[in-house]
Amino acid sequence: MIIDDHCHVWDKESLSGELYRILELIAKQFNFDLDLILNGTHERLVEEMDDAGIDKTVIVSLDYEYHYRGKLSFKEYNNRIAEMVNDYPDRLIGFGGIDPRRGKGAIQELERCIEELGLKGVKFWTLTGFYPDDLKFYPFYKRVEELDALIFCHTGMGPATTYLKYCRPAYVDTVAVDFPNIKIIMAHIGDPWTNEAIAVATKNPNVYLDISAWEPAFKMVPFAFYQTLIQAKLSCGINKILFGTDWPLFTPILSLKKWVRGIKKMKVPPPLQLMGLPEFTEDEKNKILGENARKLLGL
Numbered sequence: 531m532i533i534d535d536h537c538h539v540w541d542k543e544s545l546s547g548e549l550y551r552i553l554e555l556i557a558k559q560f561n562f563d564l565d566l567i568l569n570g571t572h573e574r575l576v577e578e579m580d581d582a583g584i585d586k587t588v589i590v591s592l593d594y595e596y597h598y599r600g601k602l603s604f605k606e607y608n609n610r611i612a613e614m615v616n617d618y619p620d621r622l623i624g625f626g627g628i629d630p631r632r633g634k635g636a637i638q639e640l641e642r643c644i645e646e647l648g649l650k651g652v653k654f655w656t657l658t659g660f661y662p663d664d665l666k667f668y669p670f671y672k673r674v675e676e677l678d679a680l681i682f683c684h685t686g687m688g689p690a691t692t693y694l695k696y697c698r699p700a701y702v703d704t705v706a707v708d709f710p711n712i713k714i715i716m717a718h719i720g721d722p723w724t725n726e727a728i729a730v731a732t733k734n735p736n737v738y739l740d741i742s743a744w745e746p747a748f749k750m751v752p753f754a755f756y757q758t759l760i761q762a763k764l765s766c767g768i769n770k771i772l773f774g775t776d777w778p779l780f781t782p783i784l785s786l787k788k789w790v791r792g793i794k795k796m797k798v799p800p801p802l803q804l805m806g807l808p809e810f811t812e813d814e815k816n817k818i819l820g821e822n823a824r825k826l827l828g829l
Contacts, residue, residue, distance in 0.1 A: 532790060533823040534579070534587040536682070536717060536742040536774030539614060540570040548598045552689045553779075560746060562782035570778050572614040576621055578777070582786035585820065586829070587777075589614060590653040590682060591627035597658035597692065604628065605639065612647035623827060624649040625682050630667040631660055637673050644677045650827060651680030656696045657688035663704035671709045680713050680826070681705075685720040685727055687743075699727040706734035713826060715772065718743045724758050731766035738826060739766065741818070742774030745784040748792055753799055760798065760807050768814045772823050793819055 545553070545568075557564040572589065579587055591611045593604035602610065608626040615624040626643035630636050643649040652674065656662055662683060674681060685699045699720040706714055715738045720727025731737045739762055747755040762771055775781075775789055784792070796810045803809070823829075 531586070531820040531824055531829075532582075532584045533773065533820040533827070533829075534584050534775050534777065534786070535715065535740050535772045535823050537575060537587050537589050537777040538570060538592070538779070539572050539575060539589050539611070542568045544601050546598070546600045549594070549600055552691075555690055556779055557782075560780075560783055566782040567778045572617065572622065575777060576618055578781070578786045579621065582790045584786060584790065586621055586623060588623045588625060588650070588682075588823075588827075590625040592653065592655050593627035593629040594655060594658055596629055596631060596660075605642075608639070608643055608647060608649070612643075612649060615648070625651045625653045625680070627653045627655065629658065629660065630654070630662075630664070630670045633666075636670050640670065640673055640677065640679070644679050651682055654681060654683040656684050656701075657692040657694075659693065659696060661696055661701045663701045668708070671705060671712060675709055675711050680715065682715045682717065684718075685716045686718040686723065687721060699723050699730045702737065703730045703734065706730065706737045710734075710736055712736060713738070715740055715826075717774070718776075719758060719762065721758075724761070728758075728762050728765050731762070731770045737766075738770050738772055738822070740772040740774035742776040743780065745775070745780040745789055748789070749784050753801070756796075756799055756802060760802065763808075763810075763814070768817050769822055771818050772826070773819045790819065 553567055554564055589611055591607040594600055595604055604627055611624040615622045626649045628636050628639050683702055685697050699716055702716055713736050716727050717740055719739045731739050744755055794815055798809050
């Protein structure tokens with residue numbers, strides 16, 4: 531089974547000017563046509579999943595309202611995610627977007643997402659301006675624990691208009707220690723704090739890493755990708771690494787099909803082989819591509 535643990539969904543009409551600008555900046559940074567990522571519908575996603583041989587995908591909502599103006603409220607976005615999951619219940623798994631700064635409102639929306647909408651967990655978009663280890667959020671985490679929900683936390687780089695300081699993996703460490711029963715996925719291996727992210731996943735049994743947004747590195751600087759992935763494998767263990775794409779943001783660089791094929795055909799570069807670093811076995815590739823996520827999501 532192949533599982534993509536990290537996808538976004540939108541349609542062009544639902545994008546506000548500010549959110550549209552984020553996509554413009556990404557397209558400019560990586561020098562591709564913006565039109566290639568404006569279609570983020572779940573229908574397109576499922577078609578590309580079929581082409582790539584991906585069995586299931588986690589789609590996430592974003593609560594961006596503390597930093598960006600949008601056309602959809604965070605509750606409306608969560609409703610959209612639930613509707614998309616209902617359209618493809620055998621293919622899509624939903625995570626709601628909730629900013630914990632909403633206090634009691636965040637807890638109420640968490641309960642609605644899990645108990646009424648049937649979503650699996652909550653997405654934290656920390657780049658909107660909050661540290662996940664703020665003690666004011668602990669009642670929220672307590673409820674997450676009680677509902678047996680997962681937390682998907684952005685770590686690492688964000689758009690040009692956001693602050694990196696909120697996105698360090700170290701802030702996830704505090705939550706992982708104080709709430710050991712909550713399973714937490716850190717997106718993007720915390721890039722550029724990959725060492726820190728791997729350390730957090732190594733010391734905390736309840737923390738996992740995903741490789742979403744690493745498509746550009748895989749294609750353009752593969753040595754850096756393999757070096758980081760091998761470090762994660764040797765430190766926190768292969769069972770902590772999840773396949774993700776951040777679809778559709780990097781499809782112009784590497785399609786879902788090519789990203790899946792790339793992981794299936796991974797081969798450690800010769801310089802790293804000469805250093806005695808181990809090759810990825812077929813079993814390890816299968817774990818990254820889906821077996822780890824299957825167990826984590828309880829599928």
